[in-house]
Amino acid sequence: MGKNLKGKECGKGICQRKDGKYAARYTAKDGSRKEKHFDTLPEARNWLADAQYEDKHDVHKPSSEMTVDAWFEFWITNLIADLAPNTKRNYRERYKKNIQPVIGNMRMCDVKPMHCKIILNRTEATYAGSTIRQAYIAMGTMFRAAVMNDMLTKHPMDGVRYTKPVRAVDDIKFLTVEEQEAFLETVKRSHNYRQYALLLETGLRTSEMIGLTWDSIDWKKRTLTVSKTLEYRHNTKVWRAGPPKSKSSYRTIPLTNRAYDILKSCYDERHTRKESEVLSQILEYVDRRTGETKYLCMRDLVFINFRTGEPAKKQFLRYSSVQAVR
Numbered sequence: 001m002g003k004n005l006k007g008k009e010c011g012k013g014i015c016q017r018k019d020g021k022y023a024a025r026y027t028a029k030d031g032s033r034k035e036k037h038f039d040t041l042p043e044a045r046n047w048l049a050d051a052q053y054e055d056k057h058d059v060h061k062p063s064s065e066m067t068v069d070a071w072f073e074f075w076i077t078n079l080i081a082d083l084a085p086n087t088k089r090n091y092r093e094r095y096k097k098n099i100q101p102v103i104g105n106m107r108m109c110d111v112k113p114m115h116c117k118i119i120l121n122r123t124e125a126t127y128a129g130s131t132i133r134q135a136y137i138a139m140g141t142m143f144r145a146a147v148m149n150d151m152l153t154k155h156p157m158d159g160v161r162y163t164k165p166v167r168a169v170d171d172i173k174f175l176t177v178e179e180q181e182a183f184l185e186t187v188k189r190s191h192n193y194r195q196y197a198l199l200l201e202t203g204l205r206t207s208e209m210i211g212l213t214w215d216s217i218d219w220k221k222r223t224l225t226v227s228k229t230l231e232y233r234h235n236t237k238v239w240r241a242g243p244p245k246s247k248s249s250y251r252t253i254p255l256t257n258r259a260y261d262i263l264k265s266c267y268d269e270r271h272t273r274k275e276s277e278v279l280s281q282i283l284e285y286v287d288r289r290t291g292e293t294k295y296l297c298m299r300d301l302v303f304i305n306f307r308t309g310e311p312a313k314k315q316f317l318r319y320s321s322v323q324a325v326r
Contacts, residue, residue: 002015002016003015003016004041005020010022010044011048013025013026013048014041014044014048016041017037020039021038022037022038022039022043022044023035023036023037024036024037024048025048026048026051026055028055029055029056034051034055036051065107066107066108067104067105067107068099068100068103068104068105068106068107068111069100069104069105071108071142071151072099072100072104075146076092076142079145079149080145084242084243084246084288085242086242086245090134090138091138091141094134094135094138095138095142098122098135099119099138102118102119102122103116103119108146108151108152109152111143111156113156113158115156116156116160119135119139120136120160123135123164124162124163127164128164129162129165132162132164136162140155140157143155175200180200183200184196191305191306191307194262194303195303195312197259198259201255201258201259202253202255202256204226204253205229205245205249207229207230207231208228208244208249210230210303210313211228211241211301212224212301212302213228213297213300213301214267214300214302215300216302217263219264222260223252223253223254223255224252224253224263226249227243227250228241228244228285228294228296229242229243229244229245230242230301232311232313239278239298241284241296243286244288250288250289263302266302267302273304273306274306274307274308274309275299275309276308276310278309279299279304280298280299281298282295282297282298283296283298298311
Protein backbone atom coordinates (compact mmCIF):
# COMPACT_ATOMS: atom_id res chain seq x y z
CA MET A 1 0.00 0.00 0.00
CA GLY A 2 1.29 3.45 -0.90
CA LYS A 3 0.98 6.40 1.46
CA ASN A 4 0.55 10.14 1.20
CA LEU A 5 2.90 12.70 2.72
CA LYS A 6 1.06 12.50 6.06
CA GLY A 7 1.51 8.74 6.24
CA LYS A 8 -2.08 7.87 5.35
CA GLU A 9 -2.59 4.91 3.03
CA CYS A 10 -3.68 5.83 -0.55
CA GLY A 11 -4.44 2.33 -1.83
CA LYS A 12 -2.52 -0.32 -3.73
CA GLY A 13 -0.41 1.09 -6.55
CA ILE A 14 -0.77 4.74 -5.47
CA CYS A 15 1.52 7.01 -3.48
CA GLN A 16 2.10 10.72 -3.05
CA ARG A 17 5.37 12.20 -4.26
CA LYS A 18 7.36 14.93 -2.53
CA ASP A 19 6.05 17.52 -5.00
CA GLY A 20 2.50 16.73 -3.87
CA LYS A 21 1.39 14.85 -7.00
CA TYR A 22 -0.06 11.35 -6.77
CA ALA A 23 1.67 8.56 -8.71
CA ALA A 24 -0.45 5.62 -9.88
CA ARG A 25 1.33 2.56 -11.27
CA TYR A 26 0.67 -1.05 -12.21
CA THR A 27 2.27 -3.91 -14.13
CA ALA A 28 0.51 -4.76 -17.41
CA LYS A 29 -0.05 -8.28 -18.71
CA ASP A 30 2.92 -7.95 -21.04
CA GLY A 31 5.20 -7.22 -18.08
CA SER A 32 5.63 -3.52 -18.80
CA ARG A 33 5.30 -0.93 -16.02
CA LYS A 34 2.61 1.74 -16.46
CA GLU A 35 2.68 4.95 -14.42
CA LYS A 36 0.91 8.30 -14.50
CA HIS A 37 0.83 11.34 -12.18
CA PHE A 38 -2.19 13.33 -10.97
CA ASP A 39 -2.98 16.37 -8.87
CA THR A 40 -5.63 14.62 -6.75
CA LEU A 41 -6.06 11.19 -5.20
CA PRO A 42 -9.50 10.51 -6.81
CA GLU A 43 -8.02 11.17 -10.29
CA ALA A 44 -5.23 8.69 -9.61
CA ARG A 45 -7.64 6.03 -8.33
CA ASN A 46 -10.00 6.43 -11.31
CA TRP A 47 -7.18 6.19 -13.84
CA LEU A 48 -5.68 3.14 -12.17
CA ALA A 49 -9.01 1.30 -12.03
CA ASP A 50 -9.79 2.09 -15.69
CA ALA A 51 -6.30 1.20 -16.92
CA GLN A 52 -6.23 -2.14 -15.08
CA TYR A 53 -9.69 -3.03 -16.37
CA GLU A 54 -8.71 -2.20 -19.98
CA ASP A 55 -5.50 -4.19 -19.65
CA LYS A 56 -7.31 -7.22 -18.19
CA HIS A 57 -10.07 -7.20 -20.83
CA ASP A 58 -7.87 -6.21 -23.81
CA VAL A 59 -9.73 -2.95 -24.35
CA HIS A 60 -7.79 -0.86 -26.88
CA LYS A 61 -7.97 2.84 -26.13
CA PRO A 62 -7.23 5.20 -29.03
CA SER A 63 -4.10 7.31 -28.86
CA SER A 64 -5.02 10.70 -27.40
CA GLU A 65 -1.95 12.60 -28.63
CA MET A 66 -2.08 12.19 -32.42
CA THR A 67 -3.10 15.39 -34.18
CA VAL A 68 -5.46 15.60 -37.13
CA ASP A 69 -2.53 16.79 -39.29
CA ALA A 70 -0.49 13.71 -38.39
CA TRP A 71 -3.39 11.35 -39.04
CA PHE A 72 -4.21 12.98 -42.38
CA GLU A 73 -0.65 12.51 -43.64
CA PHE A 74 -0.59 8.88 -42.50
CA TRP A 75 -4.02 8.22 -43.98
CA ILE A 76 -3.41 9.75 -47.41
CA THR A 77 0.08 8.25 -47.72
CA ASN A 78 -0.62 4.72 -46.52
CA LEU A 79 -4.32 3.90 -46.40
CA ILE A 80 -5.62 5.29 -49.70
CA ALA A 81 -2.48 4.87 -51.80
CA ASP A 82 -4.44 2.88 -54.41
CA LEU A 83 -6.89 5.67 -55.22
CA ALA A 84 -6.62 7.68 -58.43
CA PRO A 85 -4.08 10.54 -58.25
CA ASN A 86 -6.78 13.12 -58.93
CA THR A 87 -8.90 11.81 -56.07
CA LYS A 88 -5.98 12.05 -53.64
CA ARG A 89 -5.16 15.50 -54.98
CA ASN A 90 -8.74 16.64 -54.34
CA TYR A 91 -8.62 15.23 -50.80
CA ARG A 92 -5.35 17.05 -50.09
CA GLU A 93 -6.61 20.32 -51.59
CA ARG A 94 -9.80 20.31 -49.56
CA TYR A 95 -7.85 19.40 -46.42
CA LYS A 96 -5.29 22.19 -46.87
CA LYS A 97 -7.84 24.87 -47.78
CA ASN A 98 -10.86 24.01 -45.65
CA ILE A 99 -10.21 21.38 -42.98
CA GLN A 100 -6.68 22.05 -41.72
CA PRO A 101 -7.20 25.72 -40.75
CA VAL A 102 -9.93 24.69 -38.29
CA ILE A 103 -8.82 21.36 -36.79
CA GLY A 104 -5.35 20.57 -38.17
CA ASN A 105 -3.56 21.20 -34.86
CA MET A 106 -6.22 19.56 -32.70
CA ARG A 107 -5.82 16.13 -31.14
CA MET A 108 -7.95 13.52 -32.88
CA CYS A 109 -9.83 12.69 -29.70
CA ASP A 110 -10.79 16.37 -29.20
CA VAL A 111 -12.59 16.80 -32.54
CA LYS A 112 -16.35 17.06 -32.06
CA PRO A 113 -19.30 17.37 -34.47
CA MET A 114 -19.40 21.13 -33.80
CA HIS A 115 -15.87 21.52 -35.22
CA CYS A 116 -16.82 19.62 -38.37
CA LYS A 117 -19.92 21.77 -38.77
CA ILE A 118 -17.82 24.93 -38.44
CA ILE A 119 -15.68 23.75 -41.36
CA LEU A 120 -18.73 23.25 -43.56
CA ASN A 121 -20.32 26.53 -42.47
CA ARG A 122 -17.20 28.47 -43.45
CA THR A 123 -17.40 27.11 -47.00
CA GLU A 124 -21.05 28.06 -47.54
CA ALA A 125 -20.46 31.64 -48.67
CA THR A 126 -17.56 31.18 -51.07
CA TYR A 127 -17.73 27.62 -52.44
CA ALA A 128 -20.10 25.78 -54.76
CA GLY A 129 -22.14 22.90 -53.37
CA SER A 130 -19.99 20.37 -55.23
CA THR A 131 -16.81 21.68 -53.58
CA ILE A 132 -18.44 21.61 -50.14
CA ARG A 133 -19.45 18.03 -50.86
CA GLN A 134 -15.81 17.19 -51.63
CA ALA A 135 -14.73 18.64 -48.25
CA TYR A 136 -17.51 16.65 -46.56
CA ILE A 137 -16.40 13.41 -48.25
CA ALA A 138 -12.70 14.00 -47.52
CA MET A 139 -13.36 14.70 -43.85
CA GLY A 140 -15.82 11.84 -43.47
CA THR A 141 -13.59 9.29 -45.20
CA MET A 142 -10.55 10.33 -43.18
CA PHE A 143 -12.35 10.02 -39.84
CA ARG A 144 -14.09 6.77 -40.85
CA ALA A 145 -10.66 5.24 -41.42
CA ALA A 146 -9.60 6.46 -37.97
CA VAL A 147 -12.58 4.71 -36.37
CA MET A 148 -11.94 1.51 -38.33
CA ASN A 149 -8.31 1.50 -37.15
CA ASP A 150 -9.21 2.17 -33.49
CA MET A 151 -7.76 5.68 -33.53
CA LEU A 152 -11.18 7.01 -32.54
CA THR A 153 -14.05 5.37 -30.68
CA LYS A 154 -16.73 7.51 -32.36
CA HIS A 155 -17.02 9.23 -35.73
CA PRO A 156 -16.94 13.01 -35.06
CA MET A 157 -19.16 13.72 -38.05
CA ASP A 158 -22.16 11.74 -36.82
CA GLY A 159 -25.21 13.89 -37.50
CA VAL A 160 -23.24 16.58 -39.38
CA ARG A 161 -24.69 17.60 -42.76
CA TYR A 162 -24.11 20.35 -45.30
CA THR A 163 -27.01 22.38 -46.67
CA LYS A 164 -25.81 24.03 -49.88
CA PRO A 165 -27.22 22.02 -52.81
CA VAL A 166 -24.99 20.33 -55.35
CA ARG A 167 -25.71 21.26 -58.92
CA ALA A 168 -28.39 18.91 -60.20
CA VAL A 169 -27.67 16.73 -63.22
CA ASP A 170 -30.62 18.22 -65.11
CA ASP A 171 -29.19 21.72 -64.43
CA ILE A 172 -26.03 21.02 -66.44
CA LYS A 173 -26.17 22.77 -69.80
CA PHE A 174 -25.14 21.08 -73.03
CA LEU A 175 -24.35 22.71 -76.35
CA THR A 176 -26.96 22.14 -79.02
CA VAL A 177 -25.86 20.99 -82.46
CA GLU A 178 -26.23 24.56 -83.70
CA GLU A 179 -24.16 25.90 -80.81
CA GLN A 180 -21.45 23.32 -81.45
CA GLU A 181 -21.25 24.29 -85.11
CA ALA A 182 -21.09 27.99 -84.16
CA PHE A 183 -18.34 27.26 -81.64
CA LEU A 184 -16.29 25.27 -84.16
CA GLU A 185 -16.72 27.99 -86.76
CA THR A 186 -15.36 30.52 -84.28
CA VAL A 187 -12.39 28.43 -83.11
CA LYS A 188 -11.25 27.70 -86.65
CA ARG A 189 -8.89 30.63 -86.08
CA SER A 190 -7.37 28.83 -83.08
CA HIS A 191 -4.36 26.53 -83.29
CA ASN A 192 -6.30 24.23 -80.92
CA TYR A 193 -9.15 23.76 -83.37
CA ARG A 194 -8.48 20.06 -83.91
CA GLN A 195 -8.43 19.38 -80.16
CA TYR A 196 -11.76 21.16 -79.64
CA ALA A 197 -13.36 19.40 -82.57
CA LEU A 198 -12.14 15.98 -81.42
CA LEU A 199 -13.51 16.57 -77.93
CA LEU A 200 -16.93 17.34 -79.39
CA GLU A 201 -16.82 14.35 -81.76
CA THR A 202 -15.70 11.76 -79.19
CA GLY A 203 -16.72 13.01 -75.71
CA LEU A 204 -13.18 12.55 -74.42
CA ARG A 205 -12.14 14.16 -71.15
CA THR A 206 -9.44 16.77 -71.67
CA SER A 207 -6.81 14.70 -69.85
CA GLU A 208 -7.71 11.69 -72.04
CA MET A 209 -7.28 13.76 -75.18
CA ILE A 210 -3.95 15.26 -74.02
CA GLY A 211 -2.65 11.75 -73.23
CA LEU A 212 -3.73 10.28 -76.57
CA THR A 213 -0.93 8.39 -78.36
CA TRP A 214 -0.75 6.87 -81.82
CA ASP A 215 -1.07 3.31 -80.55
CA SER A 216 -4.52 4.22 -79.21
CA ILE A 217 -5.86 4.54 -82.77
CA ASP A 218 -6.89 1.62 -84.96
CA TRP A 219 -6.92 3.07 -88.47
CA LYS A 220 -8.48 -0.02 -90.07
CA LYS A 221 -11.34 -0.35 -87.58
CA ARG A 222 -11.59 3.46 -87.27
CA THR A 223 -11.66 3.36 -83.47
CA LEU A 224 -9.95 5.15 -80.61
CA THR A 225 -9.16 3.36 -77.32
CA VAL A 226 -8.97 5.26 -74.02
CA SER A 227 -6.50 3.64 -71.61
CA LYS A 228 -4.50 6.50 -70.03
CA THR A 229 -4.48 10.20 -69.18
CA LEU A 230 -1.90 12.97 -69.03
CA GLU A 231 -1.89 16.22 -67.09
CA TYR A 232 0.51 18.99 -66.14
CA ARG A 233 0.88 19.66 -62.41
CA HIS A 234 1.53 23.40 -62.19
CA ASN A 235 2.52 23.33 -58.52
CA THR A 236 5.36 20.86 -59.15
CA LYS A 237 6.04 21.76 -62.80
CA VAL A 238 5.91 18.13 -63.97
CA TRP A 239 3.88 16.04 -66.38
CA ARG A 240 2.09 13.07 -64.88
CA ALA A 241 0.56 10.09 -66.65
CA GLY A 242 -2.21 8.09 -65.06
CA PRO A 243 -5.06 5.67 -65.67
CA PRO A 244 -8.53 6.84 -66.72
CA LYS A 245 -10.79 8.14 -63.96
CA SER A 246 -12.49 4.79 -63.28
CA LYS A 247 -12.59 1.24 -64.63
CA SER A 248 -15.63 2.12 -66.72
CA SER A 249 -13.62 4.94 -68.31
CA TYR A 250 -11.59 2.36 -70.23
CA ARG A 251 -13.44 2.27 -73.54
CA THR A 252 -13.15 2.04 -77.31
CA ILE A 253 -14.87 4.78 -79.30
CA PRO A 254 -15.93 4.50 -82.97
CA LEU A 255 -14.57 7.45 -84.94
CA THR A 256 -16.86 9.71 -86.92
CA ASN A 257 -15.61 10.89 -90.30
CA ARG A 258 -14.64 14.25 -88.82
CA ALA A 259 -12.79 12.64 -85.89
CA TYR A 260 -10.96 10.27 -88.26
CA ASP A 261 -9.92 13.14 -90.55
CA ILE A 262 -8.65 15.18 -87.60
CA LEU A 263 -6.46 12.37 -86.32
CA LYS A 264 -5.26 11.49 -89.83
CA SER A 265 -4.18 15.10 -90.45
CA CYS A 266 -2.23 15.09 -87.17
CA TYR A 267 -0.59 11.81 -88.14
CA ASP A 268 0.45 13.12 -91.55
CA GLU A 269 2.13 16.15 -89.89
CA ARG A 270 3.90 14.26 -87.10
CA HIS A 271 7.38 14.50 -88.65
CA THR A 272 7.24 18.25 -89.26
CA ARG A 273 5.99 19.49 -85.90
CA LYS A 274 8.15 21.25 -83.34
CA GLU A 275 9.28 18.98 -80.48
CA SER A 276 10.82 20.05 -77.17
CA GLU A 277 13.13 18.12 -74.84
CA VAL A 278 10.09 17.36 -72.68
CA LEU A 279 9.00 14.79 -75.26
CA SER A 280 12.03 12.63 -74.47
CA GLN A 281 10.35 11.58 -71.20
CA ILE A 282 8.76 8.16 -70.69
CA LEU A 283 6.20 8.28 -67.86
CA GLU A 284 5.08 5.37 -65.71
CA TYR A 285 1.53 4.78 -64.55
CA VAL A 286 -0.46 1.86 -63.15
CA ASP A 287 -3.26 0.18 -65.09
CA ARG A 288 -6.32 0.39 -62.85
CA ARG A 289 -7.75 -2.88 -64.16
CA THR A 290 -4.71 -5.14 -63.87
CA GLY A 291 -2.35 -3.36 -61.48
CA GLU A 292 0.41 -3.62 -64.08
CA THR A 293 2.91 -0.80 -64.66
CA LYS A 294 2.44 0.81 -68.07
CA TYR A 295 4.41 3.48 -69.90
CA LEU A 296 3.53 6.61 -71.86
CA CYS A 297 6.14 7.78 -74.37
CA MET A 298 5.69 11.55 -74.68
CA ARG A 299 7.09 11.56 -78.23
CA ASP A 300 4.14 9.40 -79.35
CA LEU A 301 1.53 11.97 -78.26
CA VAL A 302 -0.99 12.96 -80.91
CA PHE A 303 -1.33 16.61 -79.87
CA ILE A 304 1.65 18.92 -79.35
CA ASN A 305 1.54 22.70 -78.82
CA PHE A 306 2.80 24.29 -82.03
CA ARG A 307 4.66 27.08 -80.20
CA THR A 308 6.37 25.16 -77.37
CA GLY A 309 6.64 21.68 -78.82
CA GLU A 310 5.20 20.38 -75.53
CA PRO A 311 1.89 18.62 -74.81
CA ALA A 312 -1.13 20.89 -74.63
CA LYS A 313 -1.94 22.04 -71.08
CA LYS A 314 -5.54 21.70 -69.93
CA GLN A 315 -5.67 25.23 -68.50
CA PHE A 316 -4.46 26.68 -71.81
CA LEU A 317 -7.15 24.84 -73.73
CA ARG A 318 -9.84 26.13 -71.38
CA TYR A 319 -8.54 29.71 -71.55
CA SER A 320 -8.22 29.84 -75.32
CA SER A 321 -11.68 28.33 -75.80
CA VAL A 322 -13.19 31.07 -73.66
CA GLN A 323 -11.25 33.70 -75.59
CA ALA A 324 -12.44 32.21 -78.86
CA VAL A 325 -16.09 32.37 -77.80
CA ARG A 326 -15.70 35.97 -76.71
